[in-house]
Amino acid sequence: MSQVPAATRTLRVLRFLASQPDPVPLERIAQACDLPRSSAYHLLRAMVDEGFVTHLGEERRFGLGLAAFxxxxxxxxxxxxxxxxxxxxxxxxxxxxxxxxxxxxxxxxxxxxxxxxxxxxxxxxxxxxxxxxxxxxxxxxxxxxxxxxxxxxxxxxxxxxxxxxxxxxxxxxxxxxxxxxxxxxxxxxxxxxxxxxxxxxxxxxxxxxxxxxxxxxxxxxxxxxxxxxxxxxxxxxxxxxxxxxxxxxx
The missing domain is CATH 3.30.450.40 (GAF domain)
Known part of the structure; x- marks a missing residue:
């Protein structure tokens, strides 16, 4: 049961990123998905590792990755x-x-x-x-x-x-x-x-x-x-x- 909230947060982030025309900064993701900044960061890093999110380091923004496509x-x-x-x-x-x-x-x-x-x-x-x-x-x-x-x-x-x-x-x-x-x-x-x-x-x-x-x-x-x-x-x-x-x- 403890994994269900994490799965819900993950899907919420993916849905939000899919609705954006361009990659967005961490702060905006955390605010839109009602997540603490630290939690949003760790969740995004895990999603980057799995290929569902791409981190554009120079722009400090996150967007959908190949796995999401x-x-x-x-x-x-x-x-x-x-x-x-x-x-x-x-x-x-x-x-x-x-x-x-x-x-x-x-x-x-x-x-x-x-x-x-x-x-x-x-x-x-x-x-x-x-x-x-x-x-x-x-x-x-x-x-x-x-x-x-x-x-x-x-x-x-x-x-x-x-x-x-x-x-x-x-x-x-x-x-x-x-x-x-x-x-x-x-x-x-x-x-x-x-x-x-x-x-x-x-x-x-x-x-x-x-x-x-x-x-x-x-x-x-x-x-x-x-x-x-x-x-x-x-x-x-x-x-x-x-x-x-x-x-x-x-």
Whole structure:
């Protein structure tokens, strides 16, 4: 029974951090969660050790860590999201004549949870259950562009966090920041040959009721024959967002 209050305090801190647009200082966490400062500090240190919280030392702030992202994406990977999205993704493949998919963030990877292959189109490395580096995929970039910047920094703190497939794509936090800024300005994410040479993708994020990106919808096509699909991908992402109870920004 003595462990129940500690578990309650832990969940209260996680819920508070998840509701904030940016990492926050210790004093604010302690006040919002009605905890003594010392208790809040020791609780946060334990959560940092387990990966659920990230400490940004230079800013003296705390934010959600990789383990918290994995828990959140675990919910998104389960049947409710797949059931809601499957028909919309299939319709997207039908309308564009290209293969379409839905992926969720899992640490620094995206995990593909819905895949619709268009007849006669090139084979893809993506499939349900496949994981790829988020910073190289259009789906991952669409999701990352919608996350608070400090959370992206926590995911990609230095060059060692970046993996490479074909010698293309961002290889540093600065390069990723530039790419994500371009993505936000454009309104959709792209990649060309960074996952598979000769193939390119366009993706748009699906968001929940808090405006948090929970998935990315994408269409993949041959680089030599790019169709105009960004409007259709956006339309599908907005449809799934509405079905999840998320807010679509017109």
């Amino acid at each position: 994995e828990v959140g994406s675990g919910y998104s990977r389960q049947a409710p999201l797949q059931r809601i999205a499957r028909r919309a993704v299939a319709a997207l493949a039908d309308r564009t004549g290209e293969s379409a998919h839905l992926a969720v963030l899992h640490g620094r990877d995206v995990l593909y949870v819905v895949e619709e292959r268009a007849p006669g189109r090139p084979p893809l490395v993506t499939d349900v259950g496949v994981r790829l580096p988020a910073h190289l995929t259009a789906s991952g970039r669409a999701i990352l562009a919608g996350l608070p910047r400090p959370q992206v920094r926590a995911l990609y703190p230095d060059a060692a966090a970046f993996t490479d497939r074909h010698g293309a794509g961002p290889q540093s936090p600065g390069a990723l920041r530039t790419l994500l800024a371009e993505t936000r300005q454009r309104g959709w994410a792209t990649e060309d040959g960074e996952v598979t040479p000769g193939l390119a993708s366009v993706a748009v994020a699906v968001v929940d009721h808090n405006g948090h990106p929970v998935a990315g919808v994408a269409v993949t096509y041959p680089s030599t024959d790019p169709p105009s699909v960004s409007a259709e991908v956006r339309r599908t992402a907005e449809l799934i967002t509405r079905r999840l109870g998320g807010l679509v920004v017109e």
